[in-house]
Every structure is written in C-alpha cells, then in structure tokens.
Amino acid sequence: MQLMPKPIPALHTALAVFGLAAAQVAMLPAPRSVATPQYAARAGRTCDNCHVTPDRWKNPRLVERKCTLSCQGCHVDPAGGGMRTVSGRFFGRSTLPMIATSPRPTADWDRGAPYLGRRDRATSYNSHLPYGPPTLERARTWNHPVRDRFARGVPFDGATNRYGFFQGRYGRLRADPLVRAGWDIRLATLWSGNLIAFPMQIDLPVAVHPIHHLTLFANTGARGRRSGYKDAFDDPRTPYFREVFVLLHELPFGTYGKAGRFVPSFGLRLDDHTTRTRRGFGLDGSLPSSRVTGVEWGAAPNYPFVQASYFRLTSAQRQPAAWNVFHVDAGWGAAVNAGLRHTGWGVGGSWMMRRRLTRDGGDTDAWSGYAYVNPWKYWRNFPLVAQVEYDYGNRQSPSGRTYNHSAFYGEADYMVYNGIEAVAAYDFEDPDFDIVNDHTHRIQGGLRVTPYPGVTIDARFRAFFVSTPGRGDDHDMFIQLHLWR
Secondary structure, eight states: EEEEEOOOOHHHHHHHHHHHHHHOOOOSSSOOOOHHHHHHHHHHTGGTSSSOOOTOOOOOOGGGGGOOGGGGGSSSSSSSOOSSSHHHHHHHHHHHSSSOOOOOGGTTTTTOOOOTTOOOOOOOOOOOOOOOOOSSSHTTOOOOOOTTTTEEOTTTOOOOOTTTTTTTTTTTOSSSSSEEEOOOOEEEEEEESSSEEEEEEEEEEEEEETTTTEEEEEEEEEOOTOOOOOHHHTTTOOSSSEEEEEEOSSSSGGEEEEEEOOOOSSSSSOOOOTTTOOOOOOOEETGGGEEEEEEEEEEEESSEEEEEEEEEETTTTTTSSSSSOOOOOEEEEEEEEEEESSSSSSEEEEEEEOOOOOGGGGGGGOOOOEEEEEEGGOOOOOOEEEEEEEEEEEEOOOOOOEEEEEEEEEEEEEEEEEEEEEEEEEEESOOOOOOOOEEEEEEEEEEEEEEEEEEEEEEEEEEEESSTTTOOOOOEEEEEEEEEO
C-alpha cells in the first residue's frame, strides 16, 4: 500500500515552480555528480586553498568558525555533492586548475606545468597578495568590487552574518548571494571493443537565500543513457527533481537542518556512482530510487562533524514521482554519519537502516568505516592524498532470505603539477557471503586534468576481474569531459 501524505498546497506549488524554472533547460538526461572527498582532504594543507591569504586575520571563536573539512565547507548541500559554496568555488578557481583565476595558494607557486609559464592572471606572485577583512566589523563595510556573474544580490536582512561567509575573504566572488545558479555537465566516451559516446549528466541547481539562516535549494537533472543521445532525449522519466529542500543554516558550531528530497549521508560521497560502496548499498546517485524524503540535522564545529537523518522512501522496484517530493511508499529509514576531518588525516563511520516490505526491497542494515591521509600537509614535496572505505551490511532477497555483503574502495591521488593529477583506485565487492566465487574486483588508473576553472577532463583505464566460473574478465577506456560551475 502506498503512503502519499497530502502536501501543503502552497509549499507544493512553490517547490514545483522553483524546480520547473530550472527544468526548462534540463533536457539532456544523465547520471548524478556528487562530491570528491579527496579534495577536502587535500585542502587542509594550506588556508589559502579556500580563501584569500590570512594576513592579519583574527580567528573567530569556535562557535562562529566556518573553517571545516566537512562537506558543508564546499557544498550548499551540507551532506556533499552538487552546487558549491563560495569557499568551494574559490578552491575550484585557485587550487584545482592549471591556470588559476583566484589567487593561487603560495605553496603552489612553483608547481606549474613546464612551458606553461606563470599565467595565473589573478596572482601577483609576490608578497602583496590580496587579503580580506580581518574581522566581522570590517566585513560589514567591505566595498571592494565583486565580479560574480551567476551569484546575485544579498539577503534582504543584510550582506553579512556572524555565522555566514564573510564578503572579501574570497577575492571578488560574492560570499553569501541572494540567488545562485550553476551547472554540472558531463559528456563521456567509452571504448570497450566499440567506441561509444553518450551523455552522462546535466544538473542545473538553483539556490535562493532570502534571509540569513534560510536557503531554498532545487537541483533539476535527468538520467543519462549509455545507448546514446537519442535514447537519452527520448527517456520519458526525465527530467526530475534530484534534490529539493529547505535548509536552515548559518547557525552556531556549523549546525544545520534540512527537509526535503536528498540522498542520505553515508560513507564517502564519491563522484563515481558505479563504485561498489555506492551502488551496492542503494546509494547509486544515477538512480532516482536512491533518493528519500525526510529531515536531516548536522553540525561541523571545525574538524569534528555529525549528520543524522530520518526519512521515508520508495520501493526499490520503482522510482519516485519526478516533481512530487512527498510521493513515498510505506517504508522508512534512518542514517548517521560522523567523524573527524583534520588537516592531515581523517576518520569517520556511518550507520544506515531501511525498513520496507519484502516486495519493495526488504529490510537492510549497513555500516561503514573510512579514513584518509594527506602526507602533503607534512611533506611539501610529496603531493599525495589517499582514502579508503569499507562497508558491510545485510539485505533481503525477494524470497525473504537475509544475507550479508561487503564492499571496499581505495584511491590515491598524486598532484603531478597544478591541475594535473595521477589517479589510481581499487574496488572490491562480495555481494553475498553465502555464495562462493561471486566477488568482483576493479582497478583503474589515469589522469584528471583541469586546464581552467570549470573544465575537467578525466581519462581512466579500467580492468574488471570476476571470480564466477565461466565469466571472463573485461577492461575499457573511459574518458569524460566535466563542465562545472
């Protein structure tokens, strides 16, 4: 039996209008892009990865501090993924690309690729780097020019809040805009005996921040089709609301609350939805059924973080309604994700449960442990970041049998030059402990190149190994173009 709570008419109408405005241009179906936690791990080595140089900056009290390596430091959604906050955008302009358009961190001045030259036009390469307001009082009167085409206005109750981002600490970007729009677009090419080109993703997020402590967020996207562009355009199930929620934030100790449609916070929220730790645990971002409707609370007082959610969910056999976020079945669940993300290392753990009828996917329980290390923080000439995650859980088959499964993911990123990363990763999955020789392995390696802010090219060679007798191994070459803002 379906449970379909009656929505509040005014709220339902407002959400629909808000999302349909973005949907007018969301005509290219594709899977979901999420976060890249290794970026957070890497950012801890220098303060000016995420904002202008801290000269004369006075650290605020812990209760007011925004500095965190949790997901909410760089993403509008505090659980990670999608639209970036001003500090995430600054990182994407100053640290990620070969050619920076915000001041390059001083520790990276001599890491440019050979023959490229010093083309970081926003960087002076001397001791007179830009600096922002040293206090909240100075931020309120900061009148340096802003150049930020897709972030407009300020909240109606003022430009600066004690718990919000301070204007001037992020170069010429608008720190806390009234309206912010962005995009995440991915086009892919896959070679595995045959050459296939297909759309992977288009997400068009919009955030409206009418007053401090309140943001309305909607991300409209669609599903991609590996079979090609025609099938993607003809898919009747897209576009749809990927995420849409009301967010209460800019609160003491980085506290927030949100309510709406979202993906539960669990484990490392990787940007590869095919990873076994995501797909094998019902968190494949390309599937609408991975999303839930509920509430989430969290906090990030500097380095520790915690996120807890309660939600209703749909049957695993169908996807939720495209625009009605209240369209759920008689299933419910909860999740907790907590840990400590320090400047050179981090650890965390997660727990999640789902309770549904057997025919709708059955009951599941899952636990996750993960960690990262950032040697670059301690050794300037060793630009390596590594992270690992192990997940374990149980689930039910259609017949009602309960069985255990597990997955592992490990990744190492080495920064060859500014904007050029060598990446190596390994996946493992055992989908059913009771079945012998059903586990799989995947290794991959390649380069991730960001020549200019908003443009990333990721090329990977991937090899798949299966243990099932009679099934052969496989390999492919995967290249994607990622356009983001």
